Amino acid sequence: MPSEKLSDDPTVAEMIGWIATRYRLSKADLARMFQTTQSTIHYWIKTDKISYKNLRKVRASYYYLHNRKDPHADERKCLGCGRWTPVSQFRGGKAICRSCENKKTLNHYWANRDDELKRRKAKNWYNKKSS
Ligand SMILES: [Zn+2]
Numbered sequence: 001m002p003s004e005k006l007s008d009d010p011t012v013a014e015m016i017g018w019i020a021t022r023y024r025l026s027k028a029d030l031a032r033m034f035q036t037t038q039s040t041i042h043y044w045i046k047t048d049k050i051s052y053k054n055l056r057k058v059r060a061s062y063y064y065l066h067n068r069k070d071p072h073a074d075e076r077k078c079l080g081c082g083r084w085t086p087v088s089q090f091r092g093g094k095a096i097c098r099s100c101e102n103k104k105t106l107n108h109y110w111a112n113r114d115d116e117l118k119r120r121k122a123k124n125w126y127n128k129k130s131s
Contacts (some may be wrong), residue, residue, distance in 0.1 A: 006063075006111060008071040009084070012055070013045045015062040022065070034058065052095070080104075 022032060027038045034041065034057055036122070045048045050058065063070040075084040080100030089097045096104075 006066060006068060009077075010062070011048050012050050014050060014057050016041065016045055019061060019065060033061065099108060 010018075014058065016030060018032075019025065023029075030041050031038045036054070044054070044058075053068055054099050059070050059072070065075075072084045074087055076090055076097075077083070078085050078090075078095070078097040079102055080096035080103070083097070084098075085097040089099070091098065091101070094101065096107070
């Protein structure tokens with residue numbers, strides 16, 4: 001059996017397009033399949049913007065119909081770094097992974113630290129001068 005090379009990160013439009021073509025599904029069929037409305041399907045295809053939950057559904061169908069396992073089945077794409085990251089690395093409800101969250105915190109820390117150092121330097125300079 002020729003093994004068709006599958007992308008591990010197809011767009012929503014690619015996945016839904018493939019499913020619709022392969023199984024001759026109308027927009028109404030797709031809407032039923034993904035338990036949503038036709039205009040939502042249209043929006044996903046046009047913008048590639050989809051909730052994590054719905055992306056899971058679309059990917060599950062896409063890989064199932066290809067008789068493959070979703071290569072990112074236990075992962076979620078981080079909106080911060082864009083990397084597929086184990087679901088366990090996301091705190092509840094967050095769309096960015098822990099390391100991105102930490103980076104944010106760290107950036108905040110460094111930004112504050114710079115100010116702090118400047119303040120301290122100014123103070124030292126002042127103390128030296130006066131002693
Ligand atoms: Zn990240």
